[in-house]
Amino acid sequence: MRAALTGRAWRTPLGSGIDEVIGRLLAGECAAQPNARFDARSYACTLAATIATPPAPSRHARFLRRMGLYAVEVAAEAMLDAGVAGGDRVGLFFGYGGLRAHWDDLMPAFEHQQADGEGAWERGLSLLHPFWILQHLSNNAHAIAAQELGARGEGATYGGANAGAQALAGAIRALAACAVDVALVVGYDSLVEPETLVELAARGSCVSTGLAAPYDIAAQGFVPGEAAAALVLQRSGPARAFIEALDGADGDKGEPQAALLARLVRMLARHGDAVDGCGLALPGFDAAEREEVGRITGAGAPLCCIMSAMGQIGAATSVVQAIALAELLQRQHLPPVALLRAAAPGPLRPLLRAEASNHRSAIGLAASAPGLAGIVRVELP
Secondary structure (H helix, E strand, O other): OOEEEEEEEEEEOOEOOHHHHHHHHHOOOOOOEEOOOOOOOOOOOOEEEOOOOOOOOOHHHHOOOHHHHHHHHHHHHHHHHHOOOOEOOEEEEEEEOOOOOOHHHHHHHHOOOOOOOOOOOOOOHHHOOOOHHHHOOOOHHHHHHHHHHOEOOOEEEEEOOOHHHHHHHHHHHHHHOOOOOEEEEEEEEEOOOHHHHHHHHHHOOEOOOOOOOOOEOOOOOEOEEEEEEEEEEEOOOOOOEEEEEEEEEOOOOOOOOHHHHHHHHHHHOOOOOEEEOOOOOOHHHHHHHHHHHHHHHOOOOEEEOHHHHHOEOHHHHHHHHHHHHHHHHHHOEEOOOOOOOOEOOOOOEEOOOOEEOOOOEEEEEEEEOOOEEEEEEEEOO
8 A cells, every 4th residue: 555645854964944955965965074973083984964953952851862852853843744633543653773772871871880880879870861761762752752742543663774664664554454544654863873883883884984975886885874754644635745665674684685675676666666775885785786676667767865965864764765755756856876976887877966857756775784674665646
């Protein structure tokens, strides 16, 4: 089943307004810069694509960290954009990167501890916020958004790097089963924090020197990014676009194998779809992705890459792609792969510059460790 997209909002490294972000995508801008969140010069990856504007002051800051505050903001804005209110038939579906031990909290609390635990409180545990454990709950933002918006219908919180695709697929299934009449889908994640940068460097996934675009012959890793995005889905009614989504996993410790991506593409993509690629900037993966996708969409399908502009944004990816692709299709323009200089050979046609397009449908692909993938298909009414 597909569902009607009726409202949307986001916070991205390229801005917070829909027109602003789409304009910068079409201009080929890239948000990568020295990490603005903290001094990352001692890390393998010093570049990051961060959200510049801080969250609005909120009483929920006691329980939510920065990304959770963004998530609640965009949830409310998407509902307003769709012109819908809360109620018993409004479901809330959240996609979050998953539980992570935030080092900026833990390091001061544990750096002076002793092996026998003597004086643990005085040696640093007293520095932890009283609500520290509550701030780490993966469904915090979901619960607060549900309360704020009066969304009392069925819903779920999904975790992992493809959690945005999971949340979209779950919401669409709930609409199809008539479990809800309105589904609010939120995806949020940040890969620019110390605990994520260390993991990305250990996998060899993030770029360390010589920034190059995905699908470029010089590609050698991606830039970490962050985003929060929300959209409203309904079974019918005036739609900005129609959305379908699938998620999958193959159990691999690193990025998923091409076979998983191929399976998802065969299930959802159509010949003639435009393509927004995963954008991992890992030459082997990029080549396999293009090969498998080209079999379905056609080898000449245009290939853009929103993540080349925003960096990899984890669980927010599929939600951001759904919003962006709907806007781009409506405006009849596709963006270039930001910073692409010399495209590697292979199927699909990586875009070096923005171009006019009469495509009425597009797919967005997402992939990350451990063996996770997602796909969203967007079609104009």
